[in-house]
Amino acid sequence: MARAIVNAQVWDGADIVRRGCIVIEGQTVSAVVDSPPPGASCLDAEGRLAIPGLINAHGHAYSSLARGLAIPGYAPRSFGQILEQLWWRLDRALDPASVYASAVVAAMDAARCGVTTVLDHHASPSCIAGSLDLVRRAFCDDVGLRASVAYEVSDRDGQAKALDGIEENLRALAAPADGLARAHMGLHAAFTLSDETLARVAARIPDGAGIHIHVAEGPEDEEQSLERHGMRVIERLDQFGLLRPPSILAHVLHLDEKEKDRVAERGVAVVHNPRSNMNNAVGTFDLDGYLRRSVVTGLGTDGLGANLLTELFTAGLLQKHARHDSLAAGFGDLAKLLFVNNPKIVERAFGVRCGRIAPGCAADIAILDYAAPTPLDGSTILGHLLFGVAAHALRVSDLLVAGRDVIRNGAFVGVDEKAELAKAREQAAELWKRVSKGGGR
Numbered sequence: 001m002a003r004a005i006v007n008a009q010v011w012d013g014a015d016i017v018r019r020g021c022i023v024i025e026g027q028t029v030s031a032v033v034d035s036p037p038p039g040a041s042c043l044d045a046e047g048r049l050a051i052p053g054l055i056n057a058h059g060h061a062y063s064s065l066a067r068g069l070a071i072p073g074y075a076p077r078s079f080g081q082i083l084e085q086l087w088w089r090l091d092r093a094l095d096p097a098s099v100y101a102s103a104v105v106a107a108m109d110a111a112r113c114g115v116t117t118v119l120d121h122h123a124s125p126s127c128i129a130g131s132l133d134l135v136r137r138a139f140c141d142d143v144g145l146r147a148s149v150a151y152e153v154s155d156r157d158g159q160a161k162a163l164d165g166i167e168e169n170l171r172a173l174a175a176p177a178d179g180l181a182r183a184h185m186g187l188h189a190a191f192t193l194s195d196e197t198l199a200r201v202a203a204r205i206p207d208g209a210g211i212h213i214h215v216a217e218g219p220e221d222e223e224q225s226l227e228r229h230g231m232r233v234i235e236r237l238d239q240f241g242l243l244r245p246p247s248i249l250a251h252v253l254h255l256d257e258k259e260k261d262r263v264a265e266r267g268v269a270v271v272h273n274p275r276s277n278m279n280n281a282v283g284t285f286d287l288d289g290y291l292r293r294s295v296v297t298g299l300g301t302d303g304l305g306a307n308l309l310t311e312l313f314t315a316g317l318l319q320k321h322a323r324h325d326s327l328a329a330g331f332g333d334l335a336k337l338l339f340v341n342n343p344k345i346v347e348r349a350f351g352v353r354c355g356r357i358a359p360g361c362a363a364d365i366a367i368l369d370y371a372a373p374t375p376l377d378g379s380t381i382l383g384h385l386l387f388g389v390a391a392h393a394l395r396v397s398d399l400l401v402a403g404r405d406v407i408r409n410g411a412f413v414g415v416d417e418k419a420e421l422a423k424a425r426e427q428a429a430e431l432w433k434r435v436s437k438g439g440g441r
């Protein structure tokens with residue numbers, strides 16, 4: 001039996017907003033029409049705004065329980081010190097229960113922000129084996145989102161853990177790709193990866209799989225690559241044959257022009273994370289440079305929040321501010337990041353058409369409780385999403401992924417939100433104790 005979302009203002013994800021009814025058959029939108037087909041099971045949107053589910057192209061669920069964490073003596077003076085003093089202390093202290101709690105919190109936060117797909121990048125060096133199953137279970141089985149999982153392979157804790165990380169990715173990549181979960185071969189960053197480990201990854205990554213890696217987030221990545229390997233990061237990754245779709249390079253802040261050309265030639269996607277970059281004071285993304293080269297340039301949160309609309313709003317502000325140009329990063333460019341390229345990244349990795357509410361596209365839909373104070377149509381929708389929804393209040397009344405309810409009438413369908421948050425607070429308190437002791441489990 002078909003389902004129908006009736007009485008909605010439907011934005012198709014491109015240039016049309018129309019009052020109507022979204023018809024869903026199975027996991028897919030079959031039509032957008034005036035009235036529901038006979039016998040359809042109807043969800044009444046009561047005039048609310050239906051938009052394509054949002055996509056987070058680079059996230060870190062493992063950072064969810066860092067909210068409020070204070071680390072004695074924390075005083076980083078570089079990006080490398082931020083990793084050493086905060087994130088690597090936190091991830092070493094994660095155990096299976098806190099990995100799951102972090103992931104379920106991240107998945108619920110994402111859903112509350114209208115996000116239907118997350119490309120996650122996970123690290124828990126004290127419990128690598130099985131960790132991606134926990135992340136996948138939280139995101140896909142329990143909350144009901146699409147997620148690509150990846151374990152951050154790194155030599156920072158020695159070769160044995162790098163090998164464990166590769167195995168964990170291979171296990172996830174070998175899982176059947178028929179549900180909501182997919183996987184990338186996760187790599188932390190070139191500066192924590194030896195040539196030996198990259199060669200192993202290159203030898204074992206399955207055909208058709210891509211890497212998900214931080215590239216030149218801080219200047220250290222390029223500096224150390226030149227110093228230790230006599231070449232820049234992109235050339236080094238390319239030597240191992242790892243720059244191929246559906247690979248994802250997060251940040252790419254310190255690439256030179258030749259490296260950007262190479263990224264474009266190889267057809268890999270890059271992901272901009274403006275709020276994280278500003279928070280870490282690591283540099284300004286060359287939005288024009290990547291878009292001019294037609295690089296698939298997406299948007300992520302890097303674990304700093306889950307709200308992709310405020311992330312997009314910030315991407316615009318950052319370009320205008322940094323370039324002293326109020327016309328920089330116009331709506332057209334911003335829309336490409338979240339509503340054109342993020343769906344492309346998901347289509348490559350998941351094999352589903354998404355990012356549109358249109359026949360044949362995945363029924364990944366967010367319904368926003370938003371009352372427009374000015375005319376709302378295809379030409380004004382970006383203004384409403386950024387200066388209305390992002391800047392004022394984002395309230396998701398209903399969320400569907402692959403035609404199934406994740407949030408119905410403001411409440412989660414698959415998980416008990418209050419109970420999960422209570423468990424997460426307990427896990428966080430224990431995790432923080434382990435972090436302050438400075439060790440792993």
Ligand SMILES: [Zn+2]
Nearest residue numbers: 121214250302
């Ligand atoms: Zn990241």
